[in-house]
Amino acid sequence: MIVAVDAAGGDFYPKNPVEGALQAIEENSDLTVLLVGPEEIIKKELANHKYDEKRVLVHDAPQIIGMEESPAQAVKTKQQSSIVVGLGLHKAGKCDAFVSAGNTGALLAASMFILGKLEGVLRPTIASYYPTLKGFRLLVDAGANLDIKPETASQFAKMAQIYCQQILHIEDPKVGLLNVGEEEGKGTENLKEIYATLKDHENFIGNVEGKDILPGKADVYVCDGLVGNIILKFGESIPEIVQKMIGSAIKEMQMSEQEVANIQKVLHAALSSFNYENVGGIPFLGVNGVSIVGHGGSSPLAIKNMIKSAVQTVEQDVNGKIVASLN
Template identity: 60%
Template structure:
């Protein structure tokens, strides 16, 4: 399989995308990479790398324009057709790679993925699914920011696509779908949520409404919500580890505890917060586009890039899009 990597996406390019890519390459013998971006910049980074790699499994696809966070999504498609995002997605559309991953501009990548790759036949609107930590392990939150307003039919399709991804990639058998709402009763929430509840009831694995308190406890495996609420939940979750560490430091300094015990306590806290760290999930997929396109956090470390590439590889290997197409027909 071949995964194209945006070598100039994110805050720390090309170092992190290249290093993360080479780390992923070492994980899978069946993986080949195409780094997309300015050729000399990428070549120089590869030559400086301390990671041994098989050059026959690595290619460079030249793209001389770089998308910045100041660029609007529409301007990237119009004015930056030679950007790493546009060139990489066109490479994917042409069948010359099996997936494209980037830690760059989320809005630009979603817009370009939708326009250049198109939608899977029958899909109303593509969506972003975020891998979210729970006490039962990582689960899927969808929509995580792509669609601020939904229709009942979109909730239904997101539940369908989310279930397939959760089962095939996260390994959760018959994943439970929960609709994020202000109460558990079917009559709770807005008219939209009430109508969505009715259409979601067609799923055997729909468990009904869930509240905010049910997310971290893992009451469901697929948390359905609109993009505005989903993005707030996602960003809130990302803030938890840092806040807890600050509170931990503040209160532990007030107690007379030996340095060795403090180190042990911090070790326990770090392990407990492990599943909240975005680096271990790497990136999130755009479900519903006619291809495999992943976006990662702008500050992605090499480990996060590695994780994103491996997640994309799993989507290829498990035929996620083929299963989505089959379920819609």
């Protein structure tokens, strides 16, 4: 099993991708990582570490796609970037998966272009992890498809259910359609049509509302990429906001250092459910390959977990199960 890692992606390359990759091979003795990026900086970073050299490959890709670059433009003009080269190696069968904490748009565009779609898939989709009281669940689509149609929504639900089963180990993942009310017949004409399509779907629990997400009423939340992206980024802002609110509240009260420390400890534990490091990356479902993207700020732990998800996706043959389910 070889997983290619974008060593020039994210806010903290090459350090975090390299460290995460080395942690991953330490944890999994069957794994080899293929670091893709400017060879010189990768080797310099590797020199800081001790590792099993037989299981760490390096492939030079001298160009770097910045986090804010226009995705389509970057993919077109930077053919020697880690993203384009890494996905090319995956396509050519030189590795089993590609993970990146780099420019999300560029990774999506390049994945679509280089890997293509799985048989029967209308449109690939980003299924984002979402923190709930029950653990991480999936929000699909999280921004790759701003408009969705009934047929694509139905495929998104099926693909996310399979990922939920195989990677999150939820036996019968429940699908909910994000809407303005619970009753059938709520929402726009498009949502009503999507509801009708999902109705025959296994484990469809009907419409769910904004208040149902954090309690984890469903396991897969279906929505268009506009709603998904706004909800996703909103959720990511919660821990910092809660910390700030609690910080202000503490300031207004007279508390000893010990009391403040206690509160911080509890808060830290409570908000750990929101910690994306533990899941590490979000899969681009429906492409003919395994392409996982993480936050720009991914820590080594997050990168390690992205690699782990990639390994499981290959081992569980998620793509094979998607093709079987759709065709």
